[in-house]
Amino acid sequence: MLIRRPPDLLPSEITPEPLARGRRALLKGLGAGAALAGLGLPQISQAGSLGTLRPSPLSSDEKLTPLKSVTGYNNFYEFGTDKEDPARHAPGRLKTQPWTVTVEGEIKRPRTFSIDDLLKLAPLEERIYRMRCVEGWSMVIPWVGFPLAELIRQVEPNGQARFVEFVTLADPQQMPGVRSPLLDWPYVEGLRLDEAQHPLTLLAVGLYGEVLPAQNGAPIRLVVPWKYGFKSAKSIVRIRFVREQPRSTWMKAGPSEYGFYSNVNPAVDHPRWSQATERRIGEFIKRKTLPFNGYADQVAGLYSGMDLRRFF
Ligand SMILES: Nc1nc2c(c(=O)[nH]1)N[C@H]1C(S)=C(S)[C@@H](COP(=O)(O)O)O[C@H]1N2
Ligand SMILES: [Mo]
Numbered sequence: 001m002l003i004r005r006p007p008d009l010l011p012s013e014i015t016p017e018p019l020a021r022g023r024r025a026l027l028k029g030l031g032a033g034a035a036l037a038g039l040g041l042p043q044i045s046q047a048g049s050l051g052t053l054r055p056s057p058l059s060s061d062e063k064l065t066p067l068k069s070v071t072g073y074n075n076f077y078e079f080g081t082d083k084e085d086p087a088r089h090a091p092g093r094l095k096t097q098p099w100t101v102t103v104e105g106e107i108k109r110p111r112t113f114s115i116d117d118l119l120k121l122a123p124l125e126e127r128i129y130r131m132r133c134v135e136g137w138s139m140v141i142p143w144v145g146f147p148l149a150e151l152i153r154q155v156e157p158n159g160q161a162r163f164v165e166f167v168t169l170a171d172p173q174q175m176p177g178v179r180s181p182l183l184d185w186p187y188v189e190g191l192r193l194d195e196a197q198h199p200l201t202l203l204a205v206g207l208y209g210e211v212l213p214a215q216n217g218a219p220i221r222l223v224v225p226w227k228y229g230f231k232s233a234k235s236i237v238r239i240r241f242v243r244e245q246p247r248s249t250w251m252k253a254g255p256s257e258y259g260f261y262s263n264v265n266p267a268v269d270h271p272r273w274s275q276a277t278e279r280r281i282g283e284f285i286k287r288k289t290l291p292f293n294g295y296a297d298q299v300a301g302l303y304s305g306m307d308l309r310r311f312f
Helices: 021-025 030-039 085-089 115-119 148-155 249-253 294-303
Strands: 101-107 111-114 123-130 137-148 163-168 189-194 202-205 221-223 236-242 277-280
Touching: 021 221, 101 115, 111 115, 115 202, 123 202, 123 221, 148 202
Parallel strands: 101 236, 137 277
Antiparallel strands: 101 111, 123 137, 137 202, 163 189, 163 236, 202 221
16 A cells, blocks of 8 residues: 555456356355365355355445455455465465454453354344445455444443454464565554444455455454445454554554545545545446545444544
8 A cells, every 4th residue: 555556457357247146145064165165265164154144235236346356456465565465375374263353451341252253243244335445446345244333242342442453463474474574563453432333344254155265354354344445454363442542554654644534535635646536446437436435324424523634
């Protein structure tokens, strides 16, 4: 992000819609496992335990970005800075089981969850979300996950909790990028508690009806569709409820370029490029970027009274 200009995809890199939407009847044990094995993608625990998917009224009805782009054009700096690096280096290297997520801080019930524990918190849903990277490209991705609010309810924040910090895996054995001081590892992101509790905010464990591929942040990642992509932290190992606003990795890397809020905002340019338009992967003509990435109806109220130029 910091060191790359907004990229352009060649038409030859775009593949036609590869998967029928019906394929998300999914994640039923061996079915998903076998399909993933065929793609050379890793699996989390027993793929079968993910259960049946519910569709969601919060889903977008826009055309899905092809699976090949969703899983082949990524930002996951722990595996390198090129868009192709995560798909090249994460599968097979990132060990996603066993995996635990430690939830701690200003809560009444601190606890370390296995992935299976997390999957018991709420039924999985499919959420088709528009996602927009700060670099100026966007995708429409059918995530599989459950609201972060369900986890928050379970651990019961106390009166002191105002922010939530997400800490992701930083293992130089598995992640070649972590061996260089490119970012201040581990990658950390944060949300205000009310943003974290918003019904759009997801903990995702899959996409396109199948277990999350390593390059997309297996086995569990955040998805916050009204914010720039970097807020959606991948491969989370720790969730901390805190009093003070966390300092995220990108804030540390470039405080004048990346603020804490990072709401998609066409009116606030990145210091080095405009944020007024975006390129939907697979399309040629740029689109206008919408305030809050098109989710203003649902989320603008979280920021009423705030100067979003100052709190960028
Ligand atoms: N741990 C970690 N999470 C991360 C990143 C990263 O480098 N490391 N990149 C972010 C950025 S900049 C974007 S745009 C999204 C990309 O998610 P995707 O590759 O699944 O589309 O992941 C975000 N989460
Ligand atoms: Mo991004």
